[in-house]
Amino acid sequence: MEFTDLYKNKFYQTLFEKNKSILDKKPKTDSTLSNKQEQYIIDCFMCLIEVLYKVESLSYYIPFIKSYPKTTLWEKTFGRMDYIRYHTETYLSGITGVFDRCILLVNQVYNLGLEERHATFENITSNKHIKTEAVKSVLIRFNKSISNIKYLRNISIHRGRYRDKELDKLSEYEFLLRSKAKFSKKQQRLLEIYVHKFGVSNYVRKRKQDVKKNNQSIYKLCDALFLTLFEKFNVLS
Numbered sequence: 001m002e003f004t005d006l007y008k009n010k011f012y013q014t015l016f017e018k019n020k021s022i023l024d025k026k027p028k029t030d031s032t033l034s035n036k037q038e039q040y041i042i043d044c045f046m047c048l049i050e051v052l053y054k055v056e057s058l059s060y061y062i063p064f065i066k067s068y069p070k071t072t073l074w075e076k077t078f079g080r081m082d083y084i085r086y087h088t089e090t091y092l093s094g095i096t097g098v099f100d101r102c103i104l105l106v107n108q109v110y111n112l113g114l115e116e117r118h119a120t121f122e123n124i125t126s127n128k129h130i131k132t133e134a135v136k137s138v139l140i141r142f143n144k145s146i147s148n149i150k151y152l153r154n155i156s157i158h159r160g161r162y163r164d165k166e167l168d169k170l171s172e173y174e175f176l177l178r179s180k181a182k183f184s185k186k187q188q189r190l191l192e193i194y195v196h197k198f199g200v201s202n203y204v205r206k207r208k209q210d211v212k213k214n215n216q217s218i219y220k221l222c223d224a225l226f227l228t229l230f231e232k233f234n235v236l237s
Contacts, residue, residue, distance in 0.1 A: 001219045003056055011226040011233065012048065018237060019045040040111070041237050047105040048226075054098045055222060058215050061091040062208050079178055080200060081171040089162045091211070092153040095146055098218060102142065102225055106135055109229045111236060135228040142221045149214075166206075170199045 006012060018041045064087040068080050078086075099121075106112075107119040110129055121143055130136050156162040173195045183191065 001216055001223065003059060003215070003219060006052060006055065006219060006222060006226070009223055009226045011230040014230065015041070015045045015048055015233070037237060044105075044108050044233060044237070047101070047108045051098065051101040051105055051222065054094060054101050055218060058091065058094050058098070058218065061087055061211055062204075065207065066204055079171070079174045080196065081167060081174050084203070085162050085167060088164075089153075089156050092149055092156065092162070095149045095214070095218065096153055098222070099142060099146055102222065103139070106130070106139065106229065109233050109236070133228070133232070135225065135232075138221070138225045138228050142225065145217060145221060166203055170195055170203065173199070
């Protein structure tokens with residue numbers, strides 16, 4: 001499944017068409033109920049767009065770590081491994097961000113009225129209006145599937161950086177290169193080849209495979225969530 005397949009989901013399609021029809025209309029002075037219904041549709045659509053924006057941003061990770069601006073300023077500021085580490089941390093936060101936005105979307109579609117800071121996984125899944133709904137099982141499955149991602153993100157936040165044995169080893173060698181330690185020309189060249197040619201290439205290739213698998217899992221979970229929200233949205237809109 002690809003990201004663009006989410007635009008084919010009937011929940012998105014319905015929301016898009018209803019939102020478009022509201023925007024196409026001339027300003028009118030209908031009943032309060034009609035205005036509330038239209039505002040509900042607009043708010044749901046905005047929440048959905050926030051989810052999709054965050055999901056799409058997950059695809060930025062690989063292009064970022066495959067590239068590295070080779071300018072004097074960048075090379076003096078931080079090395080290639082720190083650059084990869086930074087974008088990896090951003091990617092992990094992106095996945096948890098998708099889940100958080102999905103929680104807010106459920107809060108909006110079900111009209112639960114929870115303030116954003118109180119719209120948590122625990123509060124949503126224990127809400128009396130959600131307890132018997134299919135959306136609850138999807139949220140539980142979603143939460144479980146990203147539990148390791150959330151763990152890695154929390155570790156990187158509380159310990160100050162993302163840890164990865166392979167990346168840490170490459171960082172060690174890169175540190176030696178950047179420390180201006182005295183190497184023979186042959187040693188310098190071999191170390192540069194190992195780090196920047198073989199090391200980075202192999203690491204990026206492995207990460208690309210992992211990220212593709214992760215992203216497809218996120219796409220499927222979002223698709224399943226949208227489908228469970230479709231019927232409820234139709235009733236309330």
